[in-house]
Amino acid sequence: MNKNSFKYLYAALLLLLSFLYVPTFGQSVPEGSNFSKTDTATVPEEIEDPENIGINKELNHSTLMPYGNLAEAVKANRRASSQAISLNGLWKFNWVDWPQKRPVNFYKTDYDVSKWKDIKVPSSFQVQGYGTPDYSNFTLIFQSDYPRVMTEPKNKKYTTLHERNPVGSYRRDFIVPTNWNGRRVFITFDGVDAGFFIWVNGKKVGYSVNSRNAAEFDLSKYVHPGKNMLAVEVYRFVSGSYLENQDMFRLSGIFRSVTLWSAPQEHIRDFFIKTDLDSKYKDAELNVSAKVKNYSKVAMPARQVVVTLYDGTVKVQNAAAKAYVPALKPGEEALVKTSIHVSNPQKWTAETPKLYTTVITLNNGNNIVETLSARTGFREIEIKGRLFLVNGVPIKLKGVNRHENWPDDGHAVTEEQMIRDLVLIKQTNSNHVRTSHYSDDPRWYELCDEYGIYLVAEANVECHAQQNQFNEEPTIKAAIVERNIANVENFKNHPSVVIWSLGNENGRGVQTLGQR
Template sequence: MYGKYWMSPETTSINRLPMLNMEHLHSITLDGPWRFQLLDRADASPAGSWNIENVPSLWTIDKGEHHYKDSPIYTNTQMPFDNLPPSVPLHNPTGIYERDFTIPDAWEKKRIVLSLGGFESVAVVTINSKDVGMAKDSHLASEFDITSYIKKGNNSIRLRIVKWSDATFIEDQDQWWHGGISRSIKLFATEHVFIERLYLTPGLLPDNKTGTLKIRAYVNSINEAPLANWTFQARIVGVSKAQKMSQTFINHSRTLWTKKTREQKEITDSEFHGKYWDGNVPDPVKKVLRELDPPNPGYAEFEVKVPNISPWSAESPTLYEVEIQLLDPSGKVAEITSKKIGFRDVKVVGNEFLFNGKPVILYGINRHDFNRETGRVLTRDMFRSDLLELKRWNFNAIRTSHYPNDPVFLDLCDELGFYVVGEANIESHAFLDSICDDQKYLVAFVDRVSRMVERDIHHPSVIFWSLGNESGFGLNHLASAAFVRKFDSSRPLHYEGGIRGNWTHGQEVTDVICPMYPNISAIVSYAKSKKADRPLIMCEYSHAMGNSNGTLAEYWEAIHSTKGLQGGFIWEFWDHGIDQKLPDGRMRSAYGGDFGEDKHDGNFCCDGMFFPDRTPKPALYEMKHIASPILISAKNANTGRFAVLNKNFFIDLQGYELGWTIAANGEILDRGIVKIPKTKARGNTAFAISSKFLKPANRSGESFITFSLSHKSPTSWAPANFEVAWAQFRLTNKSISKPKTLNTKPVEFVTAEGEIVLPYGVIAPQLTLWRAP
């Protein structure tokens, strides 16, 4: 094995391949039943009988068949044990997973890769009794080349999953601690020459009609297979005028220093000694320098313009398919894949965040991976259900608190239309001010941030890269930020720790002021000050625990009326109440302490806008109204004159239908449909309602006119006529005769005997008491 790898923060992986988020044509799943044992120590050996566990699943979730002596633990800021980093308890639940598998005959001469989607928190891979490698980071896939470990016929795989490790100290998020395999496992096969890394960066020019696409591809090989005459090519499907992208690799030979011509030596000497210090190198000189120091074979880079495209936005999420091929020297397709991209532009200019040139507003929410029955094991359908639910409540933005989600989640965000803050799996809450400057954790910080960016760079939905959550501000963040700024300049950085305590600092690590739970007066004061050099988007606000979410309207009144304030992310999506079966057979939503754990943070995990069973809480109705795509105002309700503001930034109102009703004392008197003018994005248009019941003489009692905005056609998240917004205005009633003047003499409400007297009451009051069972 690898020594005490689980307490070595410098060792983030052994033999792990570079991050590659790419689907492969030749792929088989290893999900399903595995032999399983739960051990007490990280270095213990399995013995005795085996149980059967399905993969993916968490051994900390009671599934009925087997109940292991390791249950979920909920903590917020404290660690679940008292050790100091990187040391962890000797008692360390460790799962051993085993199964057999057979490689298809067609894969016999191919390169074979094992992909582990997610595990908590360390995985050691063994194939046919030989150790292959090790990896950390619970929320990004780890892949291993197992070609040389495979034999013909039956093969065996063992995964040792260690729960507590040095990585645990930087995965100290406000959530349940679990153990197990949380995402899918698969094998895929390639030729001996293959695409090793692939980065697609789409963009958008200021005309909002011309897209840009930068592709960086790294082709590699095993067993010294030559790359000469292999071809990498790409095309944007369905775009006829897009520039062709193709490169055939050749083997370059470097000129020996002793074989340089006089001209070559003079050119290299002049360049080396600083003749072109200002960077203005003549083209003939560049040509000679490239000939003398050619690039390594296997790297391809393209930058093209794509005319007449439709931009991507959360309001109109138009996607294009990019087809990627790797051809062998005979021209035969050796590898083929595709990626969906969207053309858009993201930048920060002064104190405004601009998306496709517009200062969009983010109606956001924080979201953990959670399911009350399966913990952090989620399917594509579960992800989709979450996103469709958010669409129905008018949210348009998500922060992946506090780690990268499964790649399928971002695929769905691209498709359905959400702005996403992609957050690295870094939080050291219990050691906020120390680990961030601890050199032992430097590689882990940079590794987690860089691998997230490399995996998700092609997603149009991702608008910010977040360096993590509540992990202080130190040298490790500076190193991570430096990597991202160099690798992907198309997106700004986001990190709350960089501005905590001083919103004028932290420019090295964050391009946005992203505070937690600031006062309304504070955000307005910042936005109006001369020191406001960046936009302000709250990364967390309006903590949704219990009957909370007060002052939502006041927050948004400030945001909608103040330049530089561009929204925020409510904490959070769900109450994290795990289904727990009690001895008498009843089910309850469990929180911290309900599994017998000593160290926990109680019910602080029940802080979502939805209950664990997906029932919405009342605050959602207010938030839906705030985030609605229109705002109706009354110029004169009693004469039927109104105006509608299209709050969208990119689409008009042609896809909506606006209905109205007039009611008195709850009885509907009249109804109709408004012919909504086209009303371009951010436009304001007047309209009128005609009804005899607008006149007070034609109705009596308390009267209102109510508007309801709905989709004309069905969407992926709602049927036709689904209500997305509403507004209501009181109508003036006909005059009512004044009541008779009451006796103004002082009234005694309590008699000498202590009885309550209500002189104008009809029914005597009765005392009603209620207590919680």
């Protein structure tokens, strides 16, 4: 072979290889991606697995907070507890339009995010200038191809052709107080749309879907006293998004509060307060059940749960009771119950929203191990024939549907904005609100207790355009049931909740009807 022949052969081989070249990030460059050769991150399999409804999450429970003392507990202000630290504020933030472009190593402690921009938490990141806010009534804004969320849209006008599945990467540092050493440390995300992974100090903690109910993680083994680093990776679409097709602006990010909080190793993990009026709607039984868990690695001796009812800062006469908690092995949990007879308490209605405070303590002899509390309204809900009764009185429900949305802030609605909604609703002579079509911010239920509103508490389940598609689909059953469990568990102690809704425009199959 002469020199010129070799050149021609070499050129032909290069041309052939150019046709055979496949980018390292996949079989082909997806339409609308504008990938570079460095955009090689893999799409996490969790986000397209409908049976994965969370990794390492704590079990659902009532909205609660340990308090440092009785004075804090009788005020029942979770946000002001000395055992809580708000992580709201400015976080470092990076946004990409495709998961393959995300900074996969951002959670590592040596990854420099100093040049990243700041973002306010809570907020919807589209409202902060990242990506496109989409409104849709009943149609999914990504290509329907259950359970996948990365499929190329058939309609080339879809925003998701170019913004296939935006990812927001959040970073911030936080301080664990030295006096929390030896206690459990939890983190609660009140709302993240739509799914997210969490790392602490470079270690992966877990994963969560269900954007409208609290996601809670036990960080005890990941943190240390002093400075710690938190990383959160938020995906706009996950398989759970098929259940979040509500008619509203579709927005993403950490849009509700994030709270770090501490509890003793022997912790009242959950409690349920239920009032039962007598046949004359005069006297009442205050029934309280509590789940006490031993989070430590050693056995816990027998304890007592003590329940006391307060009217403001004053104990209600003879309104106290105890329950015996057996010795618990490491990781073991016990359910205990007790009740208090209350003579003629003032009754809660939307017109007279009288609230007492139930204080629950875990005691070791004369020593208080833990103190929790909740506002309590004495009311009885009944349906007799065609009548809906509150405390024996027929009530006409005059209501509104309410979305959590504000023109300037998207889905990150503040307490002041919630109160403005409540005042407006009251001014229209309405007494009833449906949390359409998902579980609302926990603060909303507390305000409805206080202002006097009859709530339909709706679960975060709506398929709309896919209505009835999942009636008999086994891979999504657990997700539908879990969202309803979360809704009830979170808000079961609120007197304002008079009706539970299994969801909106979802279907009539075994998934929904089986929960009744």
